[in-house]
Amino acid sequence: MHSMRKMLKKHYNIDAENILPKQGGWASLAYQVYDYKACYFLKVYEKNRASTPKLTALIDQYVPVMEWLIHHSNLKGKIPVPHLTRGGDYKCEDEYGIYLLYDYIKGETIGNRDLTDDQVFQLSNIVTELHVYGEDIPMETDDLRDHFDVPFLQSLKQTLNKERDALPNDIRVLIHPYMKQIHDLVITVDKLSVRLKNSDLRRALCHTDLHYWNLMQSGQQLMLIDWEGLRLAPVEADLMFLVYKPYYSEFLRIYRRTHKHFSPNPMALRFYQGKRKLEDVWELIEQLLLDQQEEQERRVTKGLLKEALRDTS
Ligand SMILES: Nc1ncnc2c1ncn2[C@@H]1O[C@H](COP(=O)(O)OP(=O)(O)OP(=O)(O)O)[C@@H](O)[C@H]1O
Ligand SMILES: [Mg+2]
Known part of the structure; x- marks a missing residue:
């Protein structure tokens, strides 16, 4: 806490009165920070986690686009407000972690609950608005452009190939029943990736x-948070989360008021769905192989891996 206080003073000129650990997400730690003026949300990516380099690589690209959206779209008030450091940077770091600071959002995470009709309406409008903006926004977006690459696929294949000997026993036992199905999905995603690269x-x-x-x-406001995945991509990269929801037709009705005659591209949809399933599996395997986890934490990760493996069918 002491070093965090120092970091907040040095980089944000914040005299932290209180720093409270909060329930973070899967990828980062979270703290609520108070000073005498305001309340902030501090997101911390620990440097000793395998996922951190990937999740933090594009901070300097996606945070400015979030800011642009706050100023130029109707998403103001619907997405988190980032704070820049004194030096005008979008993040800062020390030997322990990489830090991002946002306004604190007072409210509740939806999590396991279903959306109400009003939340469906608000989410549909947020996604509709976001998809209005493309390559033509006056911002540097080259690094955010999705090229249908699946960078982890090679490592996943290699890990599965050494299944018999080099993997720790508990992971091998978990993966074994799903080998064929993962292999099939890898081939499908690989093929779709090539086809999409040649599409327009x-x-x-x-x-x-x-x-x-x-x-x-x-x-009264539904807010969409956690923008580290912000990309310039075919809209199916978002729609894959909505197509199986009971409110999908209502979503489409709202979406088509702006995006006239839209219908999803089946190939892109299959690609993003398959890629996501494999990515979930890979990230959990990587955590088990590389992160230093306590016994209980490892049990939880194995439970999540089992679910992700089942989901590859
Ligand atoms: N600005 C904010 N103010 C208050 N709470 C927040 C804020 N941003 C996030 N949270 C809370 O912290 C949790 C984790 O945040 P976030 O989703 O950004 O982190 P993550 O570790 O990247 O998650 P993921 O597992 O999705 O990668 C959210 O589910 C939410 O409950
Ligand atoms: Mg999250």
């Missing part, structure tokens, strides 16, 4: 992680 689909700004742990209800 429109790209729009996409959140790419539209699950309910990234939605908060704050007063």
Whole structure:
């Protein structure tokens, strides 16, 4: 806490009165920070976690686009407000972690709950608005452009190939029944990736992680948080989270008022769905192989891996 206080003073000129650990997400730690003026949300990516380099690589690209959206779209008040450091940077770091600071959002995460009709309406409008913006926004978006690459696929294949000998026993036992099904999905995703690279689909700004742990209800407002997945991609990168929801037709009705005659591209949809399933599996395997986890934490990760493996069918 002491070093965090120092970091907040040095980089944000905040005299922290109180720093409270909060329930974070899967990828980062979270703290509520008070000073005498305001309340902030501090997101901390620990440097000793395997997922951190990937999740923090594009901070300097996606945070400015979030800011642009706050100023130029109707998403103001519906997405988190980032704070820059004294030096005008979007993040800061020390030997322990990489830090991002936001306004604190008072409210509740949707999490495991269903959306109410009003929340469906608000979410549909947020996604509709986000997808209005594409390659033509006056911002540097080259690094956010999705090229249908699946960078982890090679490592996943290699890990599965050494299944018999090099993997720790508990992971091997878990994976074994799903080997064929994972292998089939790898081949499908590989093929779709090549086909999509040769296609010419429109790209729009996409959140790419539209699950309910990234939605908060704050007063009357539904807010979409956790923008580290912000990309310029075919809109199916977001729609894959919505197509199986009971309210999908209502979503489409709202969406088509702006995006006339839209219908999803089946190939892009299959690609993003398959990629996501494999990515979930890979990230959990990587955590078990590389992160130093306590016994209980490892049990939880194995439970999540089992679910992710089942989901690859
Ligand atoms: N600005 C904020 N104010 C208050 N609470 C927040 C704020 N941003 C996020 N939270 C809370 O912290 C949790 C984790 O935040 P976030 O989803 O950004 O982190 P994450 O570790 O990247 O999650 P994920 O597992 O989706 O990758 C959210 O589910 C939400 O409950
Ligand atoms: Mg999250």
